Amino acid sequence: MAFPIDMKEWRQVSAAEKVQRCKVWAEEACKLAEHADPDRRDVYLRIADDWEELGAVLDREHFTKLR
Numbered sequence: 001m002a003f004p005i006d007m008k009e010w011r012q013v014s015a016a017e018k019v020q021r022c023k024v025w026a027e028e029a030c031k032l033a034e035h036a037d038p039d040r041r042d043v044y045l046r047i048a049d050d051w052e053e054l055g056a057v058l059d060r061e062h063f064t065k066l067r
Contacts, residue, residue: 015062022055 010018026048033044 015058019055019059019062022051022058026051026055 013021029044029048029051033041033048036044
């Protein structure tokens with residue numbers, strides 16, 4: 001997985017790819033939370049929630065545009 005996010009690339013990928021990446025990054029944050037100390041666990045879980053929320057927003061916007 002490539003980090004940091006290349007914003008030029010991000011603008012060029014499809015909405016479906018953005019949604020998929022958000023899901024993958026949310027999963028990665030959850031995995032990190034599993035092995036993190038208690039102080040960091042909640043932070044990783046919030047990051048995972050934020051990635052999931054962004055993916056859901058992008059997904060809704062994409063399908064709204066298709067209608």
